[in-house]
Amino acid sequence: MSPAGKLFAAAALIEGVTWAGLLVGMLLKRGLELTDLGVRIFGPLHGIAFLFYVAICLYAWIKLRWPLWAMLVALVAAVPPLVTVPLEMWFRRIGLLSARDGSAP
Template sequence: MTDIATSRTRTWFRTIAIAEAISWAGLLIAMIFKWVVQADPHSGIQGGVPIMGPIHGGVFVAYVVTCLSVCSKFGWSAKTTALALASSIPPLFTYVFEVLADKRGLLGKSSATS
């Protein structure tokens, strides 16, 4: 893969990983408002859950598809790919995976080192 293609793929993966972490956090905040902050959580007021739920769902699917499409481009092992996919389950771990993968060179060369 050319340096430009690697750079674009790297940027795309990092963007989706960060967006997934942010959308997860947004959904958690919306659920806290629905179930903790609101005086009567069974009143039918959903807070931001109907908004953040589909946003997070869409970004989650985009993250999974992105992981599966970039794993061969970056030469990830099955274990690394499984870790990338598993990082989408705990909140904010896609960001943690992205940072660690970048430090270990699993996302190709950064533009700073080129």
């Protein structure tokens, strides 16, 4: 896996973990009406992680010479909860996280 691929994998995991934290926080706040601490912590963290993931998707698209469809799928995957992690696993399996011929590592 290329350095850009590793960065994408890390961004996808971080985005997924913060999504999960935010979902738990929303359950605690709205579902169980216990505390809003999870939302107050994971809301901003997920916002930052989302923006980081989007930036890394664009970086990987350029650096790894992804086809347009791959970049669009990666961006859309950030919207529904917890989709970035299986997407990263699929991209790894089909070779999109490795340097392609003629691309910088």
